[in-house]
Amino acid sequence: MEWCKGCVxxxxxxxxxxxxxxxxxxxGIDFTVEQKVRIANQLVKLGVDVIEAxxxxxxxxxxxxxxxxxxxxxxxxxxxxxxxxxxxxxxxxIEAGLSSIHVFIATSEIHMKxxxxxxxxxxxxxxxESVSYAKSHGLIVEFSPEDATRxxxxxxxxAIKTAIQAGADRINIPDTVGVMTPFTFYxxxxxxxxxxxxxxxxxxxxxxxxxxxxxxxxxxxAGARQVHxxxxxxxxxxGNASLEEVVMALKKLMHYxxxxxxxxxxxxxxxxSELSGIPxxxxxxxxxENAFGHEAGIHVxxxxxxxxxxxxxxxxxxxxxxxxxxxKHSGIHGLKKILEDQGIHLDDNKLRxxxxxxxxxxxxxEKISAEDARNIAIKLLNS
Ligand SMILES: CC(=O)SCCNC(=O)CCNC(=O)[C@H](O)C(C)(C)COP(=O)(O)OP(=O)(O)OC[C@H]1O[C@@H](n2cnc3c(N)ncnc32)[C@H](O)[C@@H]1OP(=O)(O)O
Ligand SMILES: CC(C)C(=O)C(=O)O
Numbered sequence: 272m273e274w275c276k277g278c279v280x281x282x283x284x285x286x287x288x289x290x291x292x293x294x295x296x297x298x299g300i301d302f303t304v305e306q307k308v309r310i311a312n313q314l315v316k317l318g319v320d321v322i323e324a325x326x327x328x329x330x331x332x333x334x335x336x337x338x339x340x341x342x343x344x345x346x347x348x349x350x351x352x353x354x355x356x357x358x359x360x361x362x363x364x365i366e367a368g369l370s371s372i373h374v375f376i377a378t379s380e381i382h383m384k385x386x387x388x389x390x391x392x393x394x395x396x397x398x399x400e401s402v403s404y405a406k407s408h409g410l411i412v413e414f415s416p417e418d419a420t421r422x423x424x425x426x427x428x429x430a431i432k433t434a435i436q437a438g439a440d441r442i443n444i445p446d447t448v449g450v451m452t453p454f455t456f457y458x459x460x461x462x463x464x465x466x467x468x469x470x471x472x473x474x475x476x477x478x479x480x481x482x483x484x485x486x487x488x489x490x491x492x493a494g495a496r497q498v499h500x501x502x503x504x505x506x507x508x509x510g511n512a513s514l515e516e517v518v519m520a521l522k523k524l525m526h527y528x529x530x531x532x533x534x535x536x537x538x539x540x541x542x543x544s545e546l547s548g549i550p551x552x553x554x555x556x557x558x559x560e561n562a563f564g565h566e567a568g569i570h571v572x573x574x575x576x577x578x579x580x581x582x583x584x585x586x587x588x589x590x591x592x593x594x595x596x597x598x599k600h601s602g603i604h605g606l607k608k609i610l611e612d613q614g615i616h617l618d619d620n621k622l623r624x625x626x627x628x629x630x631x632x633x634x635x636x637e638k639i640s641a642e643d644a645r646n647i648a649i650k651l652l653n654s
Contacts, residue, residue, distance in 0.1 A: 281496060282526075282527055282528045283496065283527070283528045283529070284491055284495075284496055284497065284498060284521055284527045284528070284529055285320040285321065285471070285473075285496060285497040285498070285530075286318075286319045286320050286321070286497075286498060286500060286514065286517075286518065286529060286530070286531060287319070287320065287321035287322075287323060287351070287473065287497055287498065287499045287500070288314050288319040288321070288322055288323065288499075288500055288501065288502070288514060289323040289475075289499050289500070289501055289506075289511065290310060290314070290501040290502045290505065290514075290543060291307050291310060291311065291322065291323060291324050291325055291336075291340070292323040292324065292325050292326055292353055293323070293475075293499070293501060293506045293507060293511055294501035294502065294505040294506050294511065294543075294547075295307075295325075296506065296507050297505050297506055297507060297510065297547075297549070299548070299549075300505065300547045300548070300549065302336075302546060302547070304332065304335055304336045304339055306546045307324070307325070307336045307339070307340060308336075308339055308340060308343050309542070309546065310502075310542065310543060310546060311324065311340040311343060311344050311350075312343065312344060313535075313538075313539050313542050313543075314344075314348075314502075314539070315344045315347045315348050316532070316535060316539075317531060317532055317535045317536070317539050318529075318530040318531045318532045318535075319348065319514075319530070319531065320348065320349065320497075320530055321348065321349040321350075321351055321371070321497075322340065322344065322348055322349070322350050322351070323351050323352070323353060323373060323499075324336065324337040324340040324341065324350050324351065324352060324369075325337040325340075325352060325353070326352065326353040326354070326360075327352050327353075327354075327360075327363040327364050327366070327367045327369075328354060328355070328359060328360040328363040328364075334363060334366075334367055337350075337352050337367045337369065338367045338368060341367065341368055341369060345368075345370075349370075349371050349411070350369060350370075350371065351369065351371035351372065351373050351411075351413065352364040352367060352369045352371070352372055352373065353372075353373045353375070354372055354373065354374050354375075354401075354405075355374075355375065355376065356374055356375065356376035356397045356398060356400075356401035356402075357397075357401065358401070358404060361374065361401060361404055361405050361408075364405075364410070365408050365410070369410070370409075370410060370411060371410060371411040371412075371413070372405050372410045372411070372412055372413070373413045373414075373415065373443070374401050374402055374405055374412060374413070374414050374415070374439075375414070375415035375416070375417045375445075376394060376397055376398060376401070376415075376416070376417060377394075377416070377417035377418045377447075378394060378416040378417065378418065378419060378422040378426060378427050378430045379417075379418035379419075379421040379422040379423075380421075380422075380423065381418070381421065382417060382418045391426055394430065395429065395430060395433050398414070398430055398433045398434050398437065399433050399434075399436065399437045400437075401437075402414055402434050402437035402438060402439050403437040403438055406437065406438035406439075411440050411441075412434075412438060412439045412440050412441070413439070413440065413441040413442075413443050413473065414431075414434035414439040414441070414442055414443065415442075415443040415444070415445050415475065416430045416431065416434075416444070416445075417445055417447055418445070418447040418448065419444045419445055419446070419447070419459075420444070420445070420446040420447070420448075420450055420451050420455075420456070420459065421447075421448065421450060424459070424462070428462065428463070428466050431463060431466055431467065432466055435466075435467065435468070435470060439470065440470065440471070441470060441471045441472075441473055441497065442463065442467050442470055442471070442472050442473065443472075443473035443474070443475050443497070443499065444459070444460060444463055444472065444473065444474050444475065444490070444495070445474075445475040445476075445477075445499075446474075446475070446476045446477055446483075446486060447475075447477060448477060448479055448508075449476065449477035449478055449479030449480055449482065449483060449486075449508075449509065450479070450480070451476070451482065451486045452480075452482060452485075452486070453482065453485045453486055453488075453489035454489070456474070456476075456486045456489050456490055456493070457489040457490070457492060457493045458493075459493075460472060460474065460489070460490045460493035460494060460495050461493045461494060464493060464494035464495070471496050471497050472490075472494060472495045472496065472497070473495060473496075473497035473498065473499060474486070474487055474490035474491070474495045474497070474498055474499065475498075475499035475511070475512075476490070476499075476511065476512045477506065477507065477508065477509065477510070477511055477512075478504060478506075478508075478509040478510045478511065478512070479508060479509050481509070483504065483509075483510065483511060483512035483513070484504075484512050484513055484516040484517055484520060486512070487500070487512040487517045488517065488520050488521060488524075488525060491521060491525070491527065492525070498512065498517050498521075499511065499512065500512045500513060500514035500517050500518075501513065501514060502514050502515070502539055502540055502543040503515070503540050503543055503544060503547075503549065503551055503555070503558065504516070505543065505547055505549055513556070513557075514536075514539075515536045515539075515540060515556070515557040515558050515589065516556050516557055518531045518533060518536070519533065519536075519556075519557055519584060519588075519589065523583070523584060533588055533589050533590075534587065534588060534589065534590045535590055536557060536558060536589040536590055536591075537557075537558050537589055537590035537591040538590055540557075540558035541558075557584070557589050557591070558589065558591060560594070561594070562586075562591055563582060563586040563591050563592060563593045563594060564593075564594040564595075564596055565581060565593070565594070565595055565596065565605075566595075566596040566597065566598045566600050566601060566605075567600040567601075567602075568600060568601055568602020568603070568604065568605060569602065571595055571601070571602060571604060571605030571608075572602055572604040572605065574593070574595070575604055575605070575608055578593070595608065595609060597609065597629055597633070597639040597640070597641065597643070597644055598629075598630075598633040598638075598639060599629075599630045599633035599634050601626060601629060601630070601633075602626075603619065603622050603623065603626055606622055606625060606626050606629070606644060607622055609641050609644055610622075610625075610644060610645060610648055612641075613641060613642075613645045615645055615648045615649070615652075617648060617651075617652075621648070621651055621652075624651055625644065625647050625648050625651060628647050629643075629644060629647065
């Protein structure tokens with residue numbers, strides 16, 4: 272089905288990573304050129320289909336970084352650059368040597384009135400001019416109607432048709448301020464897919480209501496076959512759809528086909544966290560330190576018997592680690608395993624004594640490590 276490699280009949284979903292563009296727009300994140308190249312190499316290793324390397328017109332540094340990333344990985348994956356719908360920005364993408372461009376302009380009333388100060392007609396003209404200008408230079412063009420999800424629907428669809436008439440290769444639908452629910456986004460993307468014909472429809476979701484991942488997979492269910500994501504979900508305000516969450520949900524829950532080497536997700540997350548200076552919450556899905564952590568006795572017992580009792584994904588699938596913890600919620604099965612893994616074998620009576628000691632310490636606020644449990648056991652054995 273090569274002819275419709277990205278369309279709704281294909282089970283293949285493309286991942287466009289925008290960690291180096293939208294992710295970097297997050298306040299406080301400023302990657303150096305070297306850091307951006309390191310992340311780009313990791314994204315290629317991970318298997319993303321497209322890297323949005325930057326916004327060449329925004330600064331000399333971003334221009335240089337985009338060029339360097341293209342030189343470094345341009346033969347391994349598609350490298351795309353952002354541009355406003357104006358000739359200067361498009362020329363900067365061309366000057367950087369890129370073959371793919373992401374052109375955007377807002378189509379919502381609020382953005383057209385207060386930001387662009389353009390009428391609907393002027394925006395439509397600008398869309399046609401900029402997309403056709405980019406196409407006339409042989410570029411692959413992805414068009415985004417910024418703030419699409421707050422745009423008047425008929426005008427939005429007209430804007431999309433205008434971009435397609437001008438030659439756009441892909442249509443990306445940004446939920447720029449994250450106001451969609453999975454239900455409303457599904458309905459919208461269905462309509463966009465209907466007007467897009469054989470063009471790939473892409474989705475770009477923000478997390479203002481914590482729905483970026485859910486909305487992204489709803490967009491795929493509605494026929495989108497590309498998703499914009501960032502590693503760890505970093506990005507503007509509450510961030511973007513998280514690469515690791517979207518990939519694992521599409522793969523494991525919806526059985527789509529992706530190029531991503533999922534066992535590299537944890538190391539990729541750690542790299543971006545280290546270079547961005549943004550820590551990963553312990554409870555972060557997929558890549559958090561607690562994502563495969565178990566303390567509660569009933570859970571630990573289940574995981575010891577069969578990890579699938581409490582792990583919908585195995586940590587090895589994403590390169591993360593299972594952690595069995597001790598605390599006031601612990602049970603005897605977990606304690607037994609933690610001690611036996613350290614060469615200590617106790618009968619049930621002695622295990623109960625050690626467990627009570629652990630719970631007492633934990634309830635007083637102490638953190639109990641495996642070594643602490645071992646020391647308590649040894650003390651008991653020698654008492
Ligand atoms: C939803 C998003 O994330 S969009 C991407 C946001 N990313 C960035 O802003 C990257 C960093 N930005 C920058 O470096 C700067 O904003 C630049 C270089 C792009 C522009 O800088 P400046 O010339 O100083 O303009 P400034 O940022 O103050 O205002 C934006 C201008 O772009 C115009 N503009 C905004 N979006 C678009 C668009 N899609 N198409 C055309 N013009 C646009 C605005 O109307 C405004 O124009 P004006 O200066 O004529 O009033
Ligand atoms: C440039 C566009 C796609 C964007 O980042 C947004 O609308 O969130």
